[in-house]
Amino acid sequence: MHTPASMVMGIVFSPLGLVLVFTAAITPQWREGQARLGMSGPGSVLRLGVKGQGSVDSLLLLRSDGLWESCLQVEQSELKQCWPVAGPYQRDPRVRLTQGLILTSLFLCGIGIVLACIGVRCWTDLPLRGVAATGGLLVVIAGVLSLTALGVYTHNLGILGMSSQGINNPRLPQLSLRAAGSLYFGWLGSCLQVLGGSALLFSFKRPKCPTCPSCPELPACPACRSCPEIANKPDTDVYEVSC
Structure with a gap:
């Protein structure tokens, strides 16, 4: 059987897009930010976990958020803490919409x-x-949904979950948020989904088959045995004229 090139393209790109979108969904790097935390004063609890750093006046905190997990890490240190998303960020309707999509x-x-x-x-x-x-068609719809989710998240990236009790608490260091790696995986995977699904959509169009030399009104396809010149050929020849 001669598989159409559009089918081959669709059956390759669609799973690849699915893997990339799934990878983006489970990783906590949709957005990230960094801020410096002063080490002086009695309220500096992180300095208890930093050893061998000598005299340090401030620490650089790296914060990353995903759809289901957030992480906080101290730069140049093994201190890293991850937890399920909670608080204003979890309750933000735009985050919930992105998760559902x-x-x-x-x-x-x-x-x-x-x-x-x-x-x-x-x-x-x-x-x-x-x-x-x-x-x-289902793959194309899936790609459009994931593109919509990524667009909503990216457009509101800097204000998701922001409140007086969230990341923007004045008692905490200010974070400069930006897009992170998981978003790029998601964009690439969504585009591959749309591309692969569109290639599969060409399967609706049936190719034009050659006609029977003896009977021009009859199609000469391997599925149609009414053409004498096709029906009398061995099976190997029949496959060669597959459309």
Whole structure:
């Protein structure tokens, strides 16, 4: 069987996009920021955990947030603490919307890839074009959903979870937040999903088959045995004219 190039492209790009979006979803580097924390004064609790640093007046704190986990690390130190997202950041409706869209995207993309694999059907003569194209449509929808989620998060990146009791507490050091690596994985994976799903959508278009030399009104496809010149050929020749 000659598998159309669009199907091959879709069946390669779609799982790759799913892996990248899943990687972005489970990693806590959607946004990151850093701030200096003074070590002087009785309230400096972090200095108890920093040893061998000599006389240190301030520490550089690295903060990163994901969809389900946040982390805090002291630069040039083994001190790192991660915890499930909580507080104003967790309750922010834009964060919740992003979480829901990403989960829906992963589910739809997984179902679409399964349908695409069934539709390609490498073990038979002709692919199930309708099934493969339906899987491609689901993958495209999944890619659009993840792009929407990433767009919402990126647009509001600096203000997510900000409140008088959140990250912006005046008693805590001010963080300068910026996009982090997980966002880039998500953007790349979402684009691959849309690209792979669009390639699978071309499966809806059935290629034009050559006509039978003896009977021009009959198609000369391996699935149609009405053409005498095709029906009388051995199976190896039949596969060669597969459309």
